[in-house]
Amino acid sequence: MKTIHKLVLKSYLGPLVMTFFIIMFILLMNILWRYIDELVGKGLSMGIILELLSYALITMLPMGLPLIMLLAAIMTMGNLGENYELLAMKSAGMSLPRIMKPLTVVVSIVAIASFFLVNNLVPYSYKQMYSLRYDIRKQKQTIEFQDGLFFNGIEDMSIRVGHQNPETGLLTDVLIYDNRTSNGNMTTTMADSGYIRLSDDKKFLRVTLYNGETYEQTRSGQNWYAKSALSRHVFDLQKINIPMEGFDMARTDADLYSNAQTKNIAELENDIQTLELTVNSATTRSYEPLLKEQLFQKDNTVLALPDSLMYDKEGFSPIEALDSIARLDIRAREKIWNTARNRAKGSRNMFSFDESAAKESLNQLYRSKVEWHRKISLPVSIMIFFLIGAPLGAIIRKGGLGMPIVISIIFFVIYYIISLTGEKMAKEGTWEAIYGMWLSAFILAPIAVYLTYQATNDSGLLDLDWYIGKYKHFKEKLRAHREAKRNK
Known part of the structure; x- marks a missing residue:
């Protein structure tokens, strides 16, 4: 490995470790405040509390890793730019992609490892966390007396x-x-x-x-x-x-808790196939008897040709049938309408579709697809955030925790809002899961490419003097245009 690459890699590992602990500490505080009501007054040992927080913290890693990579990349390249080390490397003939090569290798390894983490460790942590939270909620409070109460x-x-x-x-x-x-x-x-x-x-x-x-x-x-x-x-x-019962900590089997979050990608694929068959089977079992036996029991062509939804027993079209009914006397029309109304009520009563069960299967199908795409999209999101952070750091040339944190928070909030919106749409079935879970990647990937291009060409994208110079140049051109027009 070249000396210059060792320097860049050494400059990156420090901010990476520091940002990891900072982001994880913030997420830990969020978890602690979320579960504080469940932990207080139960007489829990410190080991149980730390175990719960550890499992909860692991489940937050998919959210924290992209932000960690973004902030670490901005700080590293910003420090190199602020100390003129980046300028010296470019003066020696090294391009920005070449300077970022060791960092790209490290982030690629982290991205690949994140897939195995979110596919194996995170589902296990979800199981253990659900089980432990249930045991804590089931446990009664410790005996604590208050004077006079x-x-x-x-x-x-x-x-x-x-x-x-x-x-x-x-x-x-x-x-x-x-x-x-x-x-x-x-x-x-x-x-x-x-x-x-x-x-x-x-x-x-x-x-x-x-x-x-x-x-x-x-x-x-x-x-x-x-x-x-x-x-x-x-x-x-x-x-x-x-x-006494309920005051001791009884542990339940974690395998009893099963949902989309507690399964790996192979189990999710199996669930998706099973749920799709279940939904299709339930729909077929419900609608086909309804159409054949109730609504169109004398028209066998309806199911074979859905566009021909007509009742042509006498060879009439629907419009002709309505006209013929209108020419009948009042009693005959009332008899026809009563018959139609009774058949409609009978169809509704015989409708065997279990709506609640079907909706539950459909919701599980949507959630399983969302979790499947979440596991695949996380490594891509990590790479995209790195490719946003490294060029930004090279452009702003500011290290430390000031400007990098501000920019990181702005990008992460944008990413978080887009991700939540897409995930909500996917879970509701409004969008396909691939669109909802990859929406943030589709939007941020072009930004990463643009920033990399600008940083490679030494753009002053975030340099205030560059914008002032562009503004003055525009004013000069506008003034020259006005003078030329006046001279004419």
Whole structure:
């Protein structure tokens, strides 16, 4: 490898690593704020939280990689231009594509690796994230008491404490209503102080109370008017172990969660073929009996020739048939209309098409096609963003995090809006998936080619002095034209 290529590659790897961590940190904060409500108050260990954030962060890589490549390319070429290193390379006879050659090789490797990442690692992360989020949502909140308020996080129990010592956890003025018995009897317990804690495995609630009373109301029957008796028990020390469910972290099988996002490209292709057959089969099973048995049961040519949608039993055209009906008396016409109305109602009632199931299959088909094209389009998007960022950096000749970030955000917002619009259209079936998912590439690819051409020819596309010079030159030409016209 040439020394000049080593210099360019070394200049690129630093900004690449830095922008990767910056973009991933921003996405991590977005993920954290999105899931903060699900994580608070569950007593989750740091390992569970980090596991969820890791899976979520991997799923955000397809969004972050194009922006990372764009920003890193702008910073690298901008730094080289600002330090006049780019100018020195061009003065030595090296063209811009030749200077960018080592960077192009690195980005090409990253683009190829991104396909395997989005095809294998991202679907796995989606499965694990869905499973873990379900387990977290299913888990009950930890037992946390607030002074003077009832805690109702335990089924058929209500607990109120007067005060909880934040250091020792000692509870004072404890009141417990227990309705866990199946016969409807209620137990009320009052104590001066005590401890209420979950066991280490979170399967038992350990209650230790001091100096209290227990009141138990028992009924002789299940009806509200049955006779009842009240018993009282005074204690100095009472210990109870109550079985608990839902406070421990139970892990479910991640393979139970399956959608278009959790499948690789081979599985998506299989789903697309299956869903297309399902939709076509459902349509055929529904419309063909409707046409043959209800609407056109006496015209066998309708299905074979769709344009001949006519009822010509007597050899009349539809217009002639309407004219003949108009010449009938009122009772005959009413009889014909009633017959037609009844047949229409019967056709609607016998219509076997399951609309909700068909729509669900169609939506899954659209989503599967969208995910299939997303996996293919990501490497292309990475290359396009690199080919936009490198020429832009060579043109603006500004390094650091100032101007490059501004330009990167502008291009990424444009890309994001176009991508979301195309994806929405594709998922709704308004556009074909290939048009919706490749729309951003179709729009940004010509921009990348144009910027590369301008940078190769040392254009002052973003140089303010270049625009001022062009404006002055235009004013001079306009003034000369006016003078020539005046002299005539």
